[in-house]
Amino acid sequence: MLGNIIRYLDSVVARDPAPRSRWEVLLYPGVWALFWHRIAHALFQADLFFLARVVNHLARFLTAIDIHPGAQIGRNFFIDHGFTVIGETAVIGDNVTIYQCVTLGGSNPTNGVGGKRHPTLLDNVIVGSGAQIIGPVTIGRRARIGASAVVTEDVPEGATMIGLKARSTLVKAETWAKEFMPYGTPCKEPCEPTGGAQRVEDLEQQVALLRAQVEELISERQHAARENERW
Template sequence: MFKRFKEDIDSFIKRDPAAKSRLEVILCYPGLHALMFYRVAHALWVRDWRLMGRFLSHFAKIVSGVEIHPGATVGRRFFIDHGTGVVIGETAEVGDDVTLYQGVTLGGTSLEEGKRHPTLEDGVIVGSGAQVLGPHVIGAGARIGANAVVLEDVPPGVTMVGIPAKMVMGRSKKQDSEFCAYGTPDGMKDPVVRTIEGLRDEINALKNRVQELEGETPQDNVESEQKLDVVSGGR
């Protein structure tokens, strides 16, 4: 248990340059506090001490501002930065080395029993305010941009932004090797700008095609008149 606790602390230091010491992380990071309470609450939950697990989870939400249902499954080196407003549902599954920022929701869209919350595979990063809704699988190493709303499965290693979220960047060697804060690669164009530029390119292509057709029309008319003259002369 203490080895796992040290591992969690080290993951906070590794992924947050503002963290200067383990003591600072222990005292000042609500994401770590929520994770500590979750570990105990989950142990109670799987041993059928479910009311106690829920109560401890509720207390952790009051203290840290993070709500992790004790029935959720959370892997190793889980990092919740800033923490406030994070919600993780009962059947959510979170792999190793996953990062969530403030305001993230791993929510369900069904009232039926069974799997209804998302699965985040290893190394996923979810930016602030993003929502992943439903029993969808977010592939290993994927990035979910800030305020995105994910309503479908996400392939491994891609970047998703927007409402609803769409893929804007595939896997790259640089992305695999570097940590991507807030799930948005540095220097990536605004998706709205990318869309406008795409529409502009299509309009320009259509204009060029129209000009080509208009340029062909006079020649076509000349050829048609010549054909008519030949027919008339033959008569």
């Protein structure tokens, strides 16, 4: 038991440069939210739904993190800072990192039956701050969800998603192979698909052409006005 706790704390230290010791990590709200969730989830699985909810509400009051007792969470899950919401049917794999203000939200089932309505995050996923992942989508292993991205469709393994609605970016294999990418957002890699620079250049050329045409029309009108004045 103690060994598992130490391994978990070490996994947090490996992903966050801020703490100077394991003792600091024990003060993190995300760590305590996970602790309370383990208890609430055990009660939920034992069909003690009301007690599970009581523990859930206590944890939310103490940590500002709302994890439904029914959510399934793997090993070494880390919520940095907090203010996160995780829905009932969410499934989270091992070594997943979530930053502040993230929602793993549900979609409204068209048949009126609850069922699977929240996301599934596979192993080693990183979700940046403010991201919203909605519906029964699957986020592939080692995928990165950038800050404030909105994801409503499945994400392939190793992809980096950014934007509203989130779109995939092409990240170099060296970046994809990194053991850990802080905040799930590449800082030095392009944030547009290949060809984005060419697209900007094409648009600039079109603007220059339109500007030249406008100036030509203005010149023609001025010339015509001067001719009319002569007559």
